[in-house]
Amino acid sequence: MIVMEHISKRYKVARRSGGAGAAMKSFLRREHEWVQALDDVSFTIRDGEMVGYMGPNGAGKSSTIKILSGILTPDSGRCTIDGLTPWKNRIEHVKRIGVVFGQRSQLWWDIPVIDSFELLRDIYSVDPAQYRRNLEELTALLQLSELLKTPTRQLSLGQRMRCELAASLLHSPRILFLDEPTIGLDAVSKLAVREFIHRLNREHGTTVILTTHDMQDISALAQRVILIGRGKILLDGSLDDIRRAGSENPGAQEEDLDRAVANLYRRLGIS
Amino acid sequence: MKKYVSFFRNRFAMGLQYRAAALAGMTTQFAWGFMEIMVFRAFYSANPAAFPMTFEATASYIWLQQALLAVFAAWMLEPEIFDCIVSGNVAYELCRPIRIYDMWFARSMAARLSRVALRCFPIILVALCLPKPYGISLPPSAFQFAVFLCTLVLSFLVSVSFYMLVYVCTFYTISPMGLRVMVGSVVEFLSGGGIPLPFFPERVRGVLEILPFAAMQNVPLRVYSGSMTPAETQRAVALQLFWLAALTILGRVLCARAERHATLQGG
Numbered sequence: 001m002i003v004m005e006h007i008s009k010r011y012k013v014a015r016r017s018g019g020a021g022a023a024m025k026s027f028l029r030r031e032h033e034w035v036q037a038l039d040d041v042s043f044t045i046r047d048g049e050m051v052g053y054m055g056p057n058g059a060g061k062s063s064t065i066k067i068l069s070g071i072l073t074p075d076s077g078r079c080t081i082d083g084l085t086p087w088k089n090r091i092e093h094v095k096r097i098g099v100v101f102g103q104r105s106q107l108w109w110d111i112p113v114i115d116s117f118e119l120l121r122d123i124y125s126v127d128p129a130q131y132r133r134n135l136e137e138l139t140a141l142l143q144l145s146e147l148l149k150t151p152t153r154q155l156s157l158g159q160r161m162r163c164e165l166a167a168s169l170l171h172s173p174r175i176l177f178l179d180e181p182t183i184g185l186d187a188v189s190k191l192a193v194r195e196f197i198h199r200l201n202r203e204h205g206t207t208v209i210l211t212t213h214d215m216q217d218i219s220a221l222a223q224r225v226i227l228i229g230r231g232k233i234l235l236d237g238s239l240d241d242i243r244r245a246g247s248e249n250p251g252a253q254e255e256d257l258d259r260a261v262a263n264l265y266r267r268l269g270i271s
Numbered sequence: 272m273k274k275y276v277s278f279f280r281n282r283f284a285m286g287l288q289y290r291a292a293a294l295a296g297m298t299t300q301f302a303w304g305f306m307e308i309m310v311f312r313a314f315y316s317a318n319p320a321a322f323p324m325t326f327e328a329t330a331s332y333i334w335l336q337q338a339l340l341a342v343f344a345a346w347m348l349e350p351e352i353f354d355c356i357v358s359g360n361v362a363y364e365l366c367r368p369i370r371i372y373d374m375w376f377a378r379s380m381a382a383r384l385s386r387v388a389l390r391c392f393p394i395i396l397v398a399l400c401l402p403k404p405y406g407i408s409l410p411p412s413a414f415q416f417a418v419f420l421c422t423l424v425l426s427f428l429v430s431v432s433f434y435m436l437v438y439v440c441t442f443y444t445i446s447p448m449g450l451r452v453m454v455g456s457v458v459e460f461l462s463g464g465g466i467p468l469p470f471f472p473e474r475v476r477g478v479l480e481i482l483p484f485a486a487m488q489n490v491p492l493r494v495y496s497g498s499m500t501p502a503e504t505q506r507a508v509a510l511q512l513f514w515l516a517a518l519t520i521l522g523r524v525l526c527a528r529a530e531r532h533a534t535l536q537g538g
Contacts, residue, residue, distance in 0.1 A: 066362065070365070071362055071365040101363065105360070110288070115281055122277035125273070
């Protein structure tokens with residue numbers, strides 16, 4: 001169970017206007033602005049839920065994921081995940097979660113994928129029998145057998161993303177955070193990733209929290225959607241709620257999800 | 272502990288696969304070693320009595336230094352560690368049940384040892400075959416050799432814990448360039464990388480020998496060539512132990528602070 005209560009976080013951002021003059025001026029005096037990344041964010045996610053976490057770029061999605069995974073300390077508010085505060089009990093907490101950052105890689109660039117996996121096995125102290133079972137299952141479901149002996153640098157993006165997913169699940173986490181897992185993938189890889197996540201949730205009861213801009217990801221995976229904009233939670237409900245709220249005619253539902261979301265962003269003034 | 276060992280193993284295995292780099296490095300080190308020895312020979316032929324170490328000892332010092340370069344070299348820092356801090360990939364490292372400081376310590380040790388493993392034996396072998404006084408001489412006694420190995424291990428650890436400070440400081444400065452360039456030249460000079468510390472003027476030397484830099488390559492290289500008295504060696508080992516403790520404690524404290532205050536950039 002994940003409980004977020006009144007979480008806020010501000011970042012200090014360096015600002016200056018373009019051009020040589022402004023650059024010289026900023027050499028003498030720096031100007032900073034505070035940007036409110038998260039503003040009083042609260043929600044609760046039960047075990048085994050699949051939640052889509054949506055919002056335009058810069059809305060605070062990644063900050064939320066970073067707080068939930070224990071790598072960012074908020075300025076105020078409380079957060080407990082299965083009774084632990086992520087940033088205070090970091091090492092205890094991260095043993096139970098898996099994280100995939102779609103735009104980053106956790107595999108070692110120059111060595112075969114299987115070596116990265118074995119390193120993760122040791123880092124998480126996974127029991128050898130358990131590791132073998134997980135590896136077999138993941139290899140079969142994500143079709144990794146050909147890829148395991150290849151160095152990461154020689155994998156295509158789709159192949160790598162399948163390996164990244166497997167890497168995050170070797171220690172059987174109870175909660176999986178996916179930060180844009182399908183970014184840049186072709187149709188076949190996207191479907192494979194979605195299918196896999198679905199199965200994981202169904203068979204292992206893994207809680208999945210997914211951030212993405214791909215509405216098809218959301219509609220394929222999430223039973224519940226949390227919409228965030230300018231650091232605030234704006235909507236917490238089902239996809240139908242989004243369709244209704246994003247419709248141009250009151251009372252109707254917008255069928256095209258992308259359009260519904262775009263309408264909604266415009267109406268809320270967060271795009 | 273096992274996680275750090277396997278981290279070490281992975282990085283070590285990775286280091287061994289860069290064969291061309293090892294060959295190129297070895298060639299450079301041969302050339303550099305010969306050049307240095309030629310320069311010193313010119314000085315010594317002018318007035319051998321003016322130097323604090325015999326020419327044989329200096330030649331041994333230089334060859335051993337070239338063979339063990341990767342153990343100490345200040346410019347052989349891990350680019351992957353800087354990249355992962357600068358790009359924010361460190362996010363992945365932070366969400367592992369592992370202590371960042373210890374993990375990077377294991378990683379730096381492995382990177383350096385894998386380089387040394389590939390390069391030191393050919394250099395030492397060739398230097399052993401060179402005619403006296405240009406080659407490397409055998410250590411005076413088995414005991415002396417054992418002391419050399421102990422100080423070598425200590426100086427390796429002191430070096431790694433010093434360079435760990437550079438990695439950790441990158442959390443604060445964001446760009447590692449300035450620090451790397453500065454540390455590279457300052458450490459080389461003050462640790463006896465350019466010229467052995469005994470060649471420095473008396474009063475400068477007195478100060479340098481207390482600094483952590485002297486606890487790096489200076490001690491084992493001089494122990495091997497026999498240019499340290501037992502009393503000096505004892506003092507040097509005590510200083511090595513002191514600096515090892517001080518630097519690792521400082522590194523851990525800074526690292527823990529950085530982990531709490533890290534803001535990860537770029538989405």
